[in-house]
Amino acid sequence: MSKLVIVESPAKAKTIQKYLGPGYEVIASMGHVRDLPRSRLGVDVEHGFTPQYLDMKGKEEVIKELKRRAKKSDTVYLATDPDREGEAISWHLAQMLQLDMNANNRVAFNEITKTGVKNGMADPHRIDIDLVNAQQARRILDRLVGYKLSPFLWKKVRRGLSAGRVQSVAVRLIVDREEEIRAFVPKEYWSIDAKLTAPHSTRQFMAKLSAVDGEKIEIKNEAQAQILLKRLENAGFKVTAIKKRVTKKQPAPPFITSTLQQEASKRLGFQSKRTMKAAQELYEGIDLDGMGAVGLITYMRTDSLRISADAQQAASDYIRQTYGEPYLPEKPRVFKSKKNAQDAHEAIRPTMPDLTPDKAKNSLTDDQYKLYKLIWERFIASQMANALLDTVAVEIEADGCLFKASGYSVKFDGFTVLYEEKNDNEPEGQKMLPLLAIGDQLKVISLDGGQHFTQPPARYSEATLIKTLEENGIGRPSTYAPTITTILARNYVERDGRQLRPTSLGEVTTQVMRSHFSRIVDADFTAQMETELDNVEQGTTDWVSMLDSFYKDFEQTLKTAEEAMDGQHVRVPDEETDIVCEQCGRKMVIKIGRFGKFLACPGFPECRNTKQIMHETGGLCPKCGKKVVLKKSKRGRSFYGCSGYPDCHFMTWNVPVEERCPQCGSTLFQKGGKTGKLVCEKEGCGYERSLK
Numbered sequence: 001m002s003k004l005v006i007v008e009s010p011a012k013a014k015t016i017q018k019y020l021g022p023g024y025e026v027i028a029s030m031g032h033v034r035d036l037p038r039s040r041l042g043v044d045v046e047h048g049f050t051p052q053y054l055d056m057k058g059k060e061e062v063i064k065e066l067k068r069r070a071k072k073s074d075t076v077y078l079a080t081d082p083d084r085e086g087e088a089i090s091w092h093l094a095q096m097l098q099l100d101m102n103a104n105n106r107v108a109f110n111e112i113t114k115t116g117v118k119n120g121m122a123d124p125h126r127i128d129i130d131l132v133n134a135q136q137a138r139r140i141l142d143r144l145v146g147y148k149l150s151p152f153l154w155k156k157v158r159r160g161l162s163a164g165r166v167q168s169v170a171v172r173l174i175v176d177r178e179e180e181i182r183a184f185v186p187k188e189y190w191s192i193d194a195k196l197t198a199p200h201s202t203r204q205f206m207a208k209l210s211a212v213d214g215e216k217i218e219i220k221n222e223a224q225a226q227i228l229l230k231r232l233e234n235a236g237f238k239v240t241a242i243k244k245r246v247t248k249k250q251p252a253p254p255f256i257t258s259t260l261q262q263e264a265s266k267r268l269g270f271q272s273k274r275t276m277k278a279a280q281e282l283y284e285g286i287d288l289d290g291m292g293a294v295g296l297i298t299y300m301r302t303d304s305l306r307i308s309a310d311a312q313q314a315a316s317d318y319i320r321q322t323y324g325e326p327y328l329p330e331k332p333r334v335f336k337s338k339k340n341a342q343d344a345h346e347a348i349r350p351t352m353p354d355l356t357p358d359k360a361k362n363s364l365t366d367d368q369y370k371l372y373k374l375i376w377e378r379f380i381a382s383q384m385a386n387a388l389l390d391t392v393a394v395e396i397e398a399d400g401c402l403f404k405a406s407g408y409s410v411k412f413d414g415f416t417v418l419y420e421e422k423n424d425n426e427p428e429g430q431k432m433l434p435l436l437a438i439g440d441q442l443k444v445i446s447l448d449g450g451q452h453f454t455q456p457p458a459r460y461s462e463a464t465l466i467k468t469l470e471e472n473g474i475g476r477p478s479t480y481a482p483t484i485t486t487i488l489a490r491n492y493v494e495r496d497g498r499q500l501r502p503t504s505l506g507e508v509t510t511q512v513m514r515s516h517f518s519r520i521v522d523a524d525f526t527a528q529m530e531t532e533l534d535n536v537e538q539g540t541t542d543w544v545s546m547l548d549s550f551y552k553d554f555e556q557t558l559k560t561a562e563e564a565m566d567g568q569h570v571r572v573p574d575e576e577t578d579i580v581c582e583q584c585g586r587k588m589v590i591k592i593g594r595f596g597k598f599l600a601c602p603g604f605p606e607c608r609n610t611k612q613i614m615h616e617t618g619g620l621c622p623k624c625g626k627k628v629v630l631k632k633s634k635r636g637r638s639f640y641g642c643s644g645y646p647d648c649h650f651m652t653w654n655v656p657v658e659e660r661c662p663q664c665g666s667t668l669f670q671k672g673g674k675t676g677k678l679v680c681e682k683e684g685c686g687y688e689r690s691l692k
Contacts (some may be wrong), residue, residue: 004073005107006066006093008080012112015285015293016079019117027069029080030062034092036139041147043140049547051140053092063096070097075105077124082108082345083301084537085478088135091127102126111351112285112295134537140547141165141529145520148558157509157570162490165526166475166483168513171492172521173468174460175502175510184456190219191452192228194403195445196237196396201434204445207237207396207403214400225449228401235399237442242394247408249387251415253335254347254379256303257477258470263378263421265463265498268370272462272481276300278367279348282375288363295351296360297375301477302345303470305335311346314353315383327414329385349379366673377419384415392433396442407433459499473527491592505592508572516561519553574602583609614643619656619667622682624648628656628667640669652681663687 005026007013017026034053036042044050055063070076076099078090090106099105106127109120142165149163192209211217212228219225255263260279264270270278279300285293312332319327335347350372357373364372388411396403409432410416460468466480475483484500487493492506502510513521520526529550535541574589581588581601590613591600601607612631617640619628626644631651633639640656642648654669661668661680664687668678680687 002073003075003077004069005077005079006090008086008089009280009284011281011293012284015112015295016109016117018293019114020121025069025073026079027066029066029089029093030059032056032089032092033059033063033066033096036143041143043143045144045551048544049140049551051136055096066093067097070099077105077107077121078127079107079109079120081301082110082299083478084131084135084138087128087131088139091129091132094127109299110345111298112283113351116295116351130537130539133543134533137536137543137546138533141533141550144547144551144554148554149517149520152558152561153509153512156565156568157512158505158572161505161509163509163513163517163520164483164486165520165529166469166479167486167490167492168510168517168521169474169523169526170465170469170483171487171502171506172510172514173465173523174487174493174500175507177457177460178502178507181456181459186453186455188221189452189454190222190225191450192219192225192232192447193450194232194237194396194398194447196405196442197445198434198436198442199440203432203434205405205407205431205433207394207405209401210404211402212400219449222449222451225451229447229449232398232401232447235401237396237398237403237444239436239438239440239442240395240397242392242436242438244390244392246411247389247391249389249414249416251333251381251384251386251419252378252421253305254307254349254382255375256305256347257301258303258466258480260300260348260375261466261480262463264371264374265461265466267374269498270367270371271484272466273485274367275371276481278365278371279375281365281368282372286360286363286368288360296355296372298347298349298351299345300348302348303337303477304345305337305347307335307346307349311349311353312383315380318353318380319384323384323417326412327385327417329383333383335382347379348375350376353380366675381415381419384418385412387414387416388412392436394433394436405433407431459496459501461498461500465500472523473530474523476530504575505572508570512565512570516564517557519557576602581607581609583607616643617656618658619669621648621650622666622680623650650681654679654681661685661687 003024005016005020005024007016007026007028008031010028013026013028017024020026033056035056036051037054042052044052076097078093080086080089080093086108093099094101094105104124104126107120107124109116145165146162150161153161153163194207194209195204196207197204209217209228219228261272261275264275265272279297282296283298283300285295287293316328316332353376357369357376360372361369389408390411391406391408393406394404396405458464462484465484469475469480469483487506488495491503492509493500494503510521532541532546536543536546574591576587576589577599579588579599580586581603584601584603584607586601586603586607588599588609588611589602590597597613599611599613601609615630617628617630619640620626621628621642621644624642624644624647626642626648628640629643631639631641639651639653641651652669654671656667657670657678659668659678660666661682664680664682664685666680666682666685669681670691671677671679675691677688677690
């Protein structure tokens with residue numbers, strides 16, 4: 001008997017083949033094999049939104065091989081990813097290979113381990129048509145919006161633009177935030193801080209003015225601050241109240257897709273696309289020394305916090321052996337998933353809790369190791385005991401003015417011995433107060449007034465945008481990374497360090513969308529559509545009826561917008577620079593072409609001068625001494641080259657740093673990331689130094 005198992009990727013196929021052994025053949029479909037046509041709508045809206053699927057271009061040989069292998073096999077199992085997209089791939093494969101649609105030939109693996117594969121193969125089931133219909137509904141919904149709305153934007157704004165259901169809302173969030181920042185008017189306020197010491201201690205601590213004459217104080221300007229400082233000049237500072245208590249600090253739950261992307265962004269500086277690439281590799285299988293191919297984490301597209309009893313027991317055994325009984329909670333932790341979570345999969349966790357990151361390190365790439373370490377530590381910590389903190393809050397009186405100081409010390413480190421969630425709002429370090437008693441007269445070291453201004457809301461980063469999308473129910477775990485990738489690639493949004501800011505194109509397009517397609521860019525409406533897709537998945541909503549309800553309103557809205565903007569064209573303003581055109585003297589502007597941004601003269605067509613945008617790095621070319629600038633390859637990869645090109649052809653993938661070579665004085669370049677080394681690229685020098 002020959003049994004064929006079809007998965008999406010070669011890496012996954014290799015790992016599963018190892019566990020299934022002889023009698024099974026595992027091959028990869030390389031993702032989807034059929035899709036809607038690229039050149040036309042491909043949806044018959046008049047006859048039940050019937051999709052017109054075609055074999056995908058470039059997949060001819062793969063499809064031919066799949067058909068050949070399936071024909072030779074007695075049984076075909078469909079083992080694509082355990083989600084909507086994977087279910088749809090299996091459904092397309094079943095139709096293409098003419099398999100029995102009612103056969104129990106669909107298997108799913110939550111983890112690619114011996115146990116996970118064994119359990120999956122022991123429980124084959126029919127393709128879940130509700131899951132397939134949910135994927136079809138999303139695909140057709142996005143196709144209708146994209147293929148109907150994009151031509152409108154081409155005519156009214158700029159050719160080549162595209163619109164999407166989730167991406168348009170994401171861009172709007174970023175544009176709205178930018179408008180908030182521009183409209184923000186800072187308000188002045190002052191604080192008064194006292195630096196004090198206790199009678200029998202030299203340790204200094206800070207106390208902040210909180211109230212005056214029993215009223216909470218708000219100091220609006222310097223004049224008010226000076227009056228209070230004058231009042232406090234000769235005042236005695238006395239401790240009037242001390243509150244001590246022990247507080248518990250609980251560990252964060254194991255990761256779901258959104259929190260993994262957020263934490264990887266904050267801790268590792270990973271963009272969501274990079275995070276999901278490394279996570280996919282860890283799930284599909286890594287060749288470990290002495291173990292062969294094995295999946296290191298459970299399925300990485302999930303919004304469930306559920307953990308299996310076996311995984312909890314394995315984590316408890318590891319914690320007991322490594323840290324001791326006190327580091328275990330009284331009973332295993334159970335984290336509650338959010339209300340609308342799909343509970344098909346567990347949270348993201350290591351498949352083998354006893355496989356520490358250090359044990360796996362030599363078999364992993366740098367990205368794989370960093371992400372596995374993050375996932376492993378977060379999961380193990382989630383199963384550990386609370387941290388206990390001794391906290392103290394002190395009230396100090398001085399001439400009717402109330403000052404407050406607080407601090408804490410660690411009584412029991414608990415889970416923090418291994419991992420603590422990164423919180424940007426938490427003060428760094430421990431604020432230790434000296435031993436104080438009620439009635440203590442304190443010595444004033446200094447009394448200072450500080451001027452402050454209220455700050456505008458921060459721009460979104462990838463982490464905070466994903467958090468907002470998740471909190472508002474916009475998109476699902478599988479959509480966050482591709483949504484951000486799309487809005488960046490289409491130049492609606494650009495990066496400013498880790499922040500996301502809208503481009504002129506993004507702002508103009510959003511303004512058109514807000515004016516004429518308010519529902520498409522409305523967060524609540526988009527979240528409602530996601531709920532309806534969930535209902536399709538659960539079999540409680542008919543997918544054709546859902547599409548029909550949406551399309552009737554959308555079609556009328558599009559018609560109304562066409563009439564309202566008849567003959568109009570919205571201009572996207574050019575961004576002017578300080579760089580002067582050497583041919584005509586005008587200030588050059590930033591344009592966008594096939595390979596990204598470039599400088600162009602606004603006097604076109606009379607003046608056709610263009611040039612590359614040079615991003616100076618502060619480094620100097622080791623060949624000719626001119627400035628080293630950041631450049632982009634045709635594929636979008638960053639590299640560094642001499643600004644004197646084409647006269648000088650120096651280029652490197654290594655990052656220039658401020659430090660100069662101690663041997664020859666040339667710019668040093670950082671190779672291999674933060675744990676790599678500094679190298680001198682001047683010919684004949686050879687200096688290098690490890691950063692470890």
